[in-house]
Amino acid sequence: MTTLSGKAAEFLRLHVAGQPLLQPNAFDVGSARLLAGAGFTAIATTSSGFAATLGRRDGGVTRDEALAHLRALAEAVDIPVAADAENCFADDPDGVAETVKLAARTGLAGISVEDFARESGEIYERSLAVERVVAAVEAAHAGPQQLVLTARAEDLLHGGTLDEAVARLQAFEQAGADVLFAPGLRAADDIRRVVSAVSKPVNVLVVAGSPPVAELADLGVARISVGGSFAWVAYAAVLEAAVELRDSGTYSYGARLKDARIAIGQALR
Secondary structure (H helix, E strand, O other), X not given: OOOOOHHHHHHHHOOOOOOXXXXXXXXXXXXHHHHHHOOOOXXXXXXXXXXXXXXXXOOOOOHHHHHHHHHHHHHHOOOOEEEOOOOOOOOOHHHHHHHXXXXXXXXXXXXXXXXXXXXXXXXXXXXHHHHHHHHHHHHHHOOOOOOEEEEEOOHHHOOOOHHHHHHHHHHHHHOOOOXXXXXXXXXXXXXXXXXXXXXXXXXXXXXXXOOOHHHHHHOOOOEEXXXXXXXXXXXXXXXXXXXHHHHOOOOHHHHHHHHHHHHHHHHOO
């Protein structure tokens, strides 16, 4: 088993079952600095949130664009940054490894790899998915700039079963992944089952209706992320204000700005 060092080791130490790391997802440099200034000890990127900043849908960003974005966020804050790297922009293991190696040079502390092919819209066959994780782990743990590797089983988001998600996470753990993640987990019993089925830290993506943080801690979760939801909250606020201006000709949204400006100014110091 590889012993991580540097930023990767610092990041992995923050993953404690029962004391989950709150890892919100930033969508640009400003939101990254805002979250760091608010006291969070690590952040992640969001592929959907970043794509939105470019006026695109999730999956519409190139690898070069993503790498530049990852570097910008890693350089903007002093806390560990982990990348939502989609499927690492490759179907084959060698391509996955190349993306991970390039990402390690950006100053990140962690990176994830999905088992879902964005272009074809299909889940990779399990044996190929495991080969891709093996390649990602080897690349993430090699060299002087190591990364914490999170392996994602996407079954629950695409009509799959919890049984298959658990089997994949167990296989990914055997392949050497540092953190395990099955987006789409909602019910406490399902989360408990996943946590008890593996020995590595488990990340849970929270949405409206997810168990509160205290309950997730009791279930043994080691990390909590929010995906693109913070980006959608920000864009929803812009749209709400714009619709008021267009349809009502009023500016009630401005009543909230004074306190917000003070809080943001303090966080960005």
